[in-house]
Amino acid sequence: MEEIVIIPLLEDFLRKGEKCGLDEMTKTIVEGKVRHLLGESIEHSRMLTEMIREVARSDRDAY
Amino acid sequence: MTETHIEELLLHLKEILALEAKAKELYDNYLQQIRDKSIVDRISRIRDDEVEHIEIASQLTPLIKYKEYSIIREGLETFSEGSIILVHCGLDKYVRTGFSVLKYLVDERGLDCVYVAVNKPSSFIIEALAREDINVEKVSFIDCSPVDLGDKRGMVVSPENPTDLSMAIETAIASPEGKFVYFDSISTYFLFHESNIVERFVLFLAQKLRAKKVGLVLLVVKEEIEERSLARLTVISDKRINVP
Numbered sequence: 001m002e003e004i005v006i007i008p009l010l011e012d013f014l015r016k017g018e019k020c021g022l023d024e025m026t027k028t029i030v031e032g033k034v035r036h037l038l039g040e041s042i043e044h045s046r047m048l049t050e051m052i053r054e055v056a057r058s059d060r061d062a063y
Numbered sequence: 064m065t066e067t068h069i070e071e072l073l074l075h076l077k078e079i080l081a082l083e084a085k086a087k088e089l090y091d092n093y094l095q096q097i098r099d100k101s102i103v104d105r106i107s108r109i110r111d112d113e114v115e116h117i118e119i120a121s122q123l124t125p126l127i128k129y130k131e132y133s134i135i136r137e138g139l140e141t142f143s144e145g146s147i148i149l150v151h152c153g154l155d156k157y158v159r160t161g162f163s164v165l166k167y168l169v170d171e172r173g174l175d176c177v178y179v180a181v182n183k184p185s186s187f188i189i190e191a192l193a194r195e196d197i198n199v200e201k202v203s204f205i206d207c208s209p210v211d212l213g214d215k216r217g218m219v220v221s222p223e224n225p226t227d228l229s230m231a232i233e234t235a236i237a238s239p240e241g242k243f244v245y246f247d248s249i250s251t252y253f254l255f256h257e258s259n260i261v262e263r264f265v266l267f268l269a270q271k272l273r274a275k276k277v278g279l280v281l282l283v284v285k286e287e288i289e290e291r292s293l294a295r296l297t298v299i300s301d302k303r304i305n306v307p
Contacts, residue, residue, distance in 0.1 A: 006082045013075050020068035026126055026133040033119050044109045
């Protein structure tokens with residue numbers, strides 16, 4: 001659930017960060033770090049979906 | 064840039080940080096309940112990423128809050144045992160520059176700080192650092208402020224006597240590992256002594272700290288120092304960070 005909520009939150013943060021007038025150096029650092037969080041959160045979301053599918057397809061008690 | 068935008072961004076960041084912390088807690092709970100190795104391995108990876116995300120999100124706060132932070136962070140990136148760094152800023156940037164130095168070296172790098180407080184009493188500084196979420200537990204004080212508020216948390220030394228101050232610093236770095244000395248501010252120290260005395264004191268202190276492999280950050284307020292003295296202190300230091 002957190003992974004799903006955090007993705008639009010990070011995207012929104014990037015949009016707001018772009019407009020709030022941070023100096024270029026700060027903006028580059030902040031954007032790089034937030035993009036890293038975003039990329040990994042998307043990957044987590046994909047991994048979790050895959051795990052849910054695996055569990056749904058098999059005998060749940062094994063987990 | 065309006066303050067509202069920055070405030071909004073900081074609130075947004077707080078929300079992100081809370082979600083990352085919640086996610087980590089959730090994965091910790093899952094890991095206690097799940098038996099399947101393949102799932103455990105993947106959840107563990109995600110959980111470890113969340114720990115890293117919390118650290119990254121925490122580092123973003125000072126970057127956004129203090130305009131000076133990115134300059135300080137870049138300037139202090141090579142700061143190591145025995146480094147002598149001069150941080151030169153204007154009066155209008157003085158408070159935020161100080162917070163940025165401590166936020167980076169204490170909170171981000173995890174170093175212990177020996178704070179030589181010349182401008183304000185340590186009790187005042189402790190409150191200010193706590194308000195800024197800087198880990199006060201990692202900061203010890205040598206209080207040279209002429210205003211005595213009766214706080215005896217740190218060592219109290221008269222600013223009039225450089226020998227006493229030098230001895231107090233030596234006592235504070237008796238176990239030097241992972242420590243640095245933060246002098247706030249060396250330019251104010253010029254109020255108590257002739258320029259050549261302060262310059263000699265800094266030279267002596269720098270040599271002593273280098274030998275003990277303890278870093279030193281000297282904060283200089285532009286309006287408080289003459290060009291000649293600034294040049295002398297710059298020569299003694301390994302690097303000067305100018306906060307525009």
